Amino acid sequence: MSEILKARNLTKIYSLGGLFSRTKITAVDRISFSIQPAEIFTLAGESGCGKTTTARMILGFEYPTAGELLYEDQNLVELRDKKAWFKKVQAVFQNPFETFNPLRKVEDYFFETIQNFHLDKNERETEELIEEKLQAVGLSLCDIAGKYPGELSGGQLQRASIARSLLTNPSLLIADEPVSMVDASLRMSVVNLFRKMCDSFQVSVIYITHDLATAYYISDRIAIMFRGHIVETGPVDQVLENPKHPYTKLLIESIPQPDPQIPEKAAIQFLEEKEEYLRKGCKFSGRCPEVMEICKQQVPEDTSLDGTVVKCHLYQK
Amino acid sequence: MKGIVEVEKLQTFYVLEYMGKKKTVKAVNDVTLSIPENEIYGIAGESGCGKTTLLKALFASIEPPLQLFEGKVSYLIKGNFINALTLNGKEKRELRWTYISYIPQGSMSVFNPVKKLKVTYLDFLESHVRGKAGRELLSLARHHLEQLGLSPHILDAFPHQLSGGMRQRIAIALSTLLKPQVILADEPTTALDVVAQRAVLQLMRDIQKELKNTFVLVTHDMGIHANITTSMAIMYAGKIVEVGPTQEIFSNPLQPYTQFLINSLPRIGDKSSKKSVPGAPPSLLNPPSGCPFHPRCPEVSDLCQDKMPALNNSTHKHKVACWLRREPSV
């Protein structure tokens, strides 16, 4: 099957600095992945590992420092016409309350999208189109008609946001932590939606999260990111049920199990983000329980292993 | 058995007057609660249901626009119960940090952004500890951090130089500085990623073990409750709808709302489909009549629409406010 999006050695370097010193952070470091049609691909990892940066590059809000991004064999980096791009790739954001301007009606965004992308034929069709997408996410136009974001619940807003992003019939939807700000009681309804959308509209989803449980729940494939690298990637069952990279293991361990009986875990060391970014060798070597001498010197290569790809010296020959 | 903090029929509402219009937000509406000693006590509930407000009341910090309408919050101090809401400012201040301390929601921004953390530590220490010089106090703070397994060098950093997880842990450490008997933690892990969250939970657990005090942990994440609390309360629309030992609640949730919450949690290795609570959370401006959950409840009856059920008067620790389950099934 042909991939709809291919990232090859995608890199983004930021430079931060104080008055007299500047440091470069490779927020995304030569990552490669591809997205199949109608699949949910999860990018997971802890805070500040480069997930959002990757998403922003795919959306064209940020230009990669190096590497390429191919959408149906077209290099996104060279694409000038943003609008055409947004017709294919859309996004849902983390904070439903921030997704829409608090001073504007939610429905405005729907009509605007249709108008801007010239999707409409006439007024009735426009409304039908909107109604269709809203129905798909379990809302209807009268739920949001005339309402400001402040008058809707987080779950409603997030669903509206998804509905809006589907208006252009995109083939790729990027969801950056779409449920982390949604109430627990409503969270699963949103998560389920992605699966449903993926199946019924044939849209691929890049699901960005640090919550592996929901990732496991909905996604097909997963990539675990750490400090700019993808350290492990593969089908979600394999990666999460049988993690290989020590970081993946750590992540899984960290999930608070909804089961009061789980035994307590040993305290973990916690290092500051920047320190790790600047580390030589494997970025995880600072807190890896299985750290070896070589880890501190050299960045490991990708190794294919049972259908997953791992970036760890443990598995390197 | 009575707990260390007893809440009786507490009603605190936000009374808003904006441009002459009066609005009442019934954020904590007739709450009765007993928080036991020496454990981590959880309060769960969705956003806007009044958790923070309840904590504020527990902390006896009811300031406009929040107003106390009724009820008592009693602290067990040296064997006596004292109604904290009737104390004056000075008495309250004396209890704070020594008897009870508070980790507010969004602790990422509770530190003075232009001062090193050490200054904030000293401010708290100087305000509560008498007769000690600055240097002594500082070494006290360092020692305390070390005990908690945190690097004392952190004190020399500015808040913005630290990650959210680290700041959260420092806020927790700060609240335990004077070894209070009660610590109120409001969503200490929200907005943290799993790894940082784990570290924070670990720290709380350690502290509780060490001090043998009471943590009141507010979070909407049921996973965390399952993970760390001993007993808990479920809050919905300003009311407590279910209380009990955490294990029991997870193994046998009684309130339909609680059931939804627990069943909707995804787990690795379990691919069965999960459902959310239907409908949308109610507005506290004019909460639904009767049981506030009735508009979303799949098992709703007429009674539910008219009258709010009380927490059943069971001798059991596990109590529920629901017309369906007058007696908890054991």
Next chain:
Amino acid sequence: MRFFRDYLIPRIIQYIVVIFCGITAVFFIPRLTGQDPVLEMIAQIQSQGSSLDPTAVDSLMGTLKELYGLEGTLFQQYVTTWKRVFALDFGPSFFQFPTPVSELLKTYLPWTIGLFATSTLISWILGNILGGIAGYFSRKNWSKIIDALIMIVRPVPHYIFGIIVLILFGYVWQLFPVGGMMLGRRTVLNWRFIMTILRYSFLPALTLVILGGAVWFQQMKLLVQNVKREDYVQYAQTGGVKERFIIYRYVLRNAMLPQITQLALALGQVFSGVLIVEMVFSYPGIGLLLYRGVTRGDYNLVMGITVLSILTITTAVLILDLFYPLFDPRIRHK
């Protein structure tokens, strides 16, 4: 270092461009007003009763042009101006010929700095303290009363306020002098000298302090009210931190930050002086000097003062930008 390439160099280029444009503007604008300093001088000579025949006028014009450095085309004069700027020597003042502009600055600047800088500082401190307290206790009645009073005082024009003060303290209660400062050139730094200066500067300073302080007050009050709503302040309050600490270390310290920038900018205005107040109180300040220079087409004087003013303000802003991170650890240059 990248800092230099990405931040400092562009910033300095901007600094230079601003100075260049400012000085160019100050070169051309006075020359557009249609005033010819040479003719102004001739008119003054004539008003003194001296009769000049046309040839005498011609030769006098030549002499004056030469003395003033106004020969040659506009462009040549422009070039000369730049040479002067680089040498920081602005030549002689036309209407105080042959006194060099730098000499005039030396005479007047101390007075202005004395009055302007002190009263700005005092009003800044008072305004900020009062504003801080009033903002912190904004619900108290006395705070509201002060606020209302200041709101009424603030819009009073300097001129009116000055005259009212002058009449009240100079005439109704004759506590302070109404005219120029009686210090000769043989001044010695003694008690009498200081007292004289204080006596003469009191009313102008009072005007500046009250009207200026009102502005600082309002700004500070607003800032404090905002800072008070910040999480860290509320946290410290609920945490039982002493009120004193909260006010000083939390609220004032944070609300002060923008005020520091403002103060630097305000102090940078010293070269523009405080014309209106100097007028009302016959105070020997640079504002009057400059205004007179402007109204009489004394290009060299105007140039001298504005160049200094532009240089100080731009430099102050540059330095402030570079060092602001010291005041506010959150700021980093991007």
Next chain:
Amino acid sequence: MGVLKDLFKDYRFAVGFILICFLSFLAIASFFSPYDPIEWLQVPRDKAPSWSNLLGTNSKGQDVFWEATFAIRNSLIIALIAGLISRVIAVMVGFIAGYKGGIYDRVLMGITDGLLVIPLFLILVLVAMLLREALTLVSTGLLLAFFGWAWDARTIRSQVLSLREREFTLTSVLSGNGTLSLVSKEYLPLTIPLIFSTLINNIAWAIGMEIVLAILGLVSLDIPTLGTTLQWAINYQAILLGHWWWILTPVILTILLLVALYWFSISVSEYLDPRMRIQRIGAK
């Protein structure tokens, strides 16, 4: 209408609004003045207030009340022109610099800083001298407008910078909005309170500046404004000669106007403040 009703419950708005209405009413009354504002010796001079001359007469032989109506009108015209035009400049510069960033930002902020750094007052005086004859109401307003936008452009820019970081910006971009509609639909409503309060401040500044220019005699003293009225009264020693009605009229009108503007502005911007608005709409 509901908005007004809401606003009126705030005493500051009510007072400010009533004052502004009152002053506008005075300004409008000038159109019905029985006197020409420029002519001298139209009434007996130096008369204290009486029924025939409500606020007395001045030493120029003019009716103080009717002159004041013209003064208010003209000052308001100058200040409004200055305020509105400079707002247009400030908003455009602030939005373009803030949203476009990069070279736009550098150039525009360079110009802005340049304006902030040169001693504006001096240049203003020079230009006023240069243009004095041409300084009608409109051109005075334009002159002040030209010098009064820089600081506010900076403020607006920094607000836009922070708005640019918010997620709804991305939503809007993803909805296919171009720069222009993005800025006008998303940012403008959110910056309205800021623009409004800078507008009021700028109007107040323009009124004050006009007074200073008038006291220095740099505007046409024939045209009655608050500044020139003041200037004439001072010049004719109205204070020391006890013609209090002449001097107090412009002073009190100025203070009323500025206080009204100030109260009006804080009240309205509080009302427009999105935070407050959200709180109002639904204390969810």
Next chain:
Amino acid sequence: QLPAGINRGETLVVDQLTGRVGMPNNFNLWAGWRNQDRGIQQLLLDPLWTVDYATGEIISGMAAGLPVYNDDFTQMTINLREGCTWSDGAPVTADDVIFTIDIHINTQGLLYHGPMAQYVDKVSKSDDLTVVVDLKIPNSRFHTHFLDRWGCLRIMPKHIFENVEDQLTFEYNPPVGNGPYVLFDYDPAGFWTLWERREDWDKTPTGKLFGEPQPKYVLFQWFESEEGKILSQLRHEIDMAQHTPEGLRAVLDKSDAARGWRRDWPWVVNIDPCITGIMFNNMVPPYDNKEVRWALTLSIDIVEYMAIAFDLMAPVSNLHLPPVPAYLEAFFIPMQDWLKDFELDLGNGETFKPYDPDVPNRIVEAAKERGYPIPDDPAKIQELFGIGWWKYAPDVAEKLLKKNGFTKGEDGKWLLPDGSPWKINLLSDPSPTHHQLKNANAAAEQWRKFGIDASAGPTEAFNTLVLNGEFDVSTQWPAAEPWGAGVDLSRTFDPWHSRLLTPIGEPVALGPGGAARWCNPVLDEIIEKLEKTDPFAAVEETVELGIEALKILVEEMPTIPTYGYCGAVAWDETYWVNWPGAENPYSQPYHHWPNLKYMLPLLKKK
């Protein structure tokens, strides 16, 4: 308020008229324009001769008597007063005079270099007290260069200046003078200058003529604001100050010790030798047409004009002369009959007699209406308000204009002959307290009423524009004031000689009057005749020539004189009394004029 050690009772405090001293360190009056009225001209230097317009006489100060010319006016002899010394003790001799003239001949850039180089052939002495100046060109008015009325060539102390390398940049500080006072201290910022009486005051011309100057110290002080000056006088801190008319009223109103030149309304010094009014640029159409100028004159209601310009307090004058007693007698009264018969030709054989001797009475009426106490005595009225002006005759003005092709637009506004709207911008000094702006306001108001779009046009570039002729109408002095003493009007007419006429764009040589850029062949002749008339010996002839010239000015009306300038001076009687006043006009009463030194000996301590 005074510097340390200065006793207020022994000090006279006066204000400084021409503003803050620009160069406080510099006392070198010869090198260029300096604030001479900070005391330099009043106290430090005693010139050869000084005009006193209050008495109408010339006071010989440094000179022992009036100058003596030879018959063909090619030689002037000056006799110096005996026994005078400079303040450093050096005797004042003929050498000082010779040195002064010589150095002026030789040094370009000195103020009087022009006339000295132009006229002086040779200067020599016949003895230590007698100087003989040989002239290149005959000139019966050469002495006027040394005759002080508000500036003249004053004599330099040779022993100081001969050692100076650059006369132009020499600061002359501390200054050495032959006047009765020496510099004591001054403000480096130029707000005040303090003078101390010389120990040897009796060795100065002032001392010898009038006796000991009473104040031990004299302080000149500048106030940046009118209010400050007024309040200072209310506090009795300043003895003598010139105010605006309103300021004067405020002082007299509020102070218990203040008085004006007159004890009663209108208080002001109405014997000032200057005439104010309106100046046309006679090189610019339509003002190059005398009928237009006359039309503009007739469209002024002088009573209203006076009310606006000076609150009715000054004497009107329809001649190009100040209406001071000496000139009233010599010129105004003798010309009454001619004025009454003077006719304007309105065309179509129509004529109009514009003179209105009733104007003073009309002013009296207006003043009474305003509530001012007015005497009914005609002599008094003439003294206060002058003897007449032109009629208010807008109808006649209209005829004159229509005759010259002007038309009225539909809105009642005048159009120029070419059909464009007639706009007049009256160029004036920008200071609102300045008489020029007051005149401009008054004239603009009158002309607006007449239907011309007129406005006052204050501008800082005023001097430049006036000198270069880049204006239409201005409120410059309409005519140069005559000397103020004697009947010699040459100073008034000289600027209008055709040899001084310059094209627009080039500065005129003599600002007052000359800036009107007007000349007349008959006037040229009169001026030349006057040059050959001895003003001291041939008084009658001088007056006759003066009248002839004045008639030409009336007919041509190149500028419109309106009223005699009045100084609104207030004296405080707390420390000093016996000020000169209308009731006792022993001296001209200004502190900014050089004559102050001659007033001081007659003051009395209270």
